[in-house]
Amino acid sequence: MKFKKIILVIIIFLSFLGIGSMLSNVQSREADQLLEAYGLSNNTRYIEIENKQNVRSFLLFLQKKYPRNKIQVHMTCKSKKNQTLVWSNHDVLNLPTESGRYFTKDDFKGRVSFAVLGLNAKVPTYKVQGNEYVYLNKKYYTVVGTLKHYRQMKQDSYYLSTSPKQPTGKLKLRDYQIIIDSSNKVIRQIAKHYGVKAKIPLFVKNHQIHQFSIIREITFIIIFLLIASFSNLVLAFIDWKTVKSTHLKGNLLRNWLINHGIRILLIEVLVTISAYFFLIWRTFLSKPQHLIWLLTGCWIIISVLYSLCILHLSRKDQNNA
Known part of the structure; x- marks a missing residue:
């Protein structure tokens, strides 16, 4: 019994x-497909800018033009599909981590770039005195967290913080697909300023269909x-x-x-x-x-x-x- x-x-x-x-x-x-991607909303759009500007110039424009608007930017590298630069002027969605943490607003203010890894991130890393670092282009990026496994996100990706003051700000804008999460008005104005068309990412279309x-x-x-x-x-x-x-x-x-x-x-x-x-x-x-x-x-x-x-x-x- x-x-x-x-x-x-x-x-x-x-x-x-x-x-x-x-x-x-x-x-x-x-969760808006987690940005097949990483915490963005249904208002997300993407643009591609082909001029010779660097990331720093683009972010300085956003800070100066829209100081009071909430903006979050993810820049996916065209040549390295598993690399994404992250910037925001507000606290981003706190994604679940296996260890450590995800980015916070303060990570985008200083001069040091930080890294968050997928569980199987394909990027060179080194551990020194208990601290983990990503090594790219002769630069070290402190790893602050490793994301939990969930099927909506690529497990081999890694994410670097960026800002006008950080080393990643020197990268060329044209090498990245720029994903912007903000109000529709702000996104339209940004696209118009750069003479490009804002498009709806596939993950947003899928979410709108299946939500x-x-x-x-x-x-x-x-x-x-x-x-x-x-x-x-x-x-x-x-x-x-x-x-x-x-x-x-x-x-x-x-x-x-x-x-x-x-x-x-x-x-x-x-x-x-x-x-x-x-x-x-x-x-x-x-x-x-x-x-x-x-x-x-x-x-x-x-x-x-x-x-x-x-x-x-x-x-x-x-x-x-």
Whole structure:
């Protein structure tokens, strides 16, 4: 009997993992494909500038022309597809990291360029006295973090901070595809200033098409919840069968059911918490609080069903008596 109950608890745990995974799928898409790319919004557009300016001149223009507008720029190297320069005049989306951290606003202010690596970044790195550095073009870039694995982002990419004062600011603008995240008005003005056309990146088009296509995930969440609910109902039947075999009556029966029911519900609280931490560890979740709400709601539903089932069987037994 105990073996059956353990199997049912494991099924509930796996069902909760399935529910959380479906939420992760939804949030991965709603994160604007993570910039197949790295934290930009649906307003993102890209331009290509062919003049002889360097990155420094472009960023100085943005700072001078739009001091109060939020702008985030990602420059993807045309020759090195796995290299991206990142600049922003505000705090960027804090992407999940395996170790260290992602860029902050302060990283774009100083004279030192920093690096964030994908898990399998194809770039020369060196470790000196516990610190990791990227070595490119006879320059060292301090590695501040390594990104977690999630399928929307290339795992072999690496990202360098840039600003007018940093070494990366000396790179040629024409060697990069410039991705800009800001208001539509600002992007249009920038494109007009440089005499180019702002285009919609493919990852934004894909997100706009699929952002409401969550019927599949909702269906699976319902299926997993039904499996967990059915497992808990079976648990209730097993517990009732056990208590009937003891021939307890009256207060003894009531106390046994209450104590055993509380124990089962506490075990399922532990299962729910374990599922939460496992999902946080292994999946991408842009809003973990949504996972807390979803798993808590599922736990409440299966707990209520367990209690109602025991109550129904108890009253049915009393009526038959």
